[in-house]
Amino acid sequence: MSRTILTIAGVVLAIWLLFTVLGALLSALKTFLFFGIVAVIGYLAVTLIAKSSKSFKGR
Template identity: 60%
Template sequence: MWDMGRTILTIIGVVLAVWLLMTVIGSIISMLKFFFFIGFVAVLVVLAVTIVAKMARSR
């Protein structure tokens, strides 16, 4: 009887470990996408400021 309980608990443990792993991987991917978006916006702001500064200097 104890062997069956141990097997069931092992299966539940493995399922929970896989679920936790997928959750962590999803969180990391989401964070990287967010950082990429913030970096993209920062590049656009730097380009806009550079263009405006060059236009003002050329006058």
């Protein structure tokens, strides 16, 4: 009887660990995606500012 209870507890703990690791991975991916979007927006802003300042230098 105790073997059955320990097996059920082990399965429950394994499922809990799986969902915990999956949640951590998805959270990390969302964080990297957010940082990537911020980096692209920053790159575009710097590029646009640099191009607009070049057009005013000749005047």
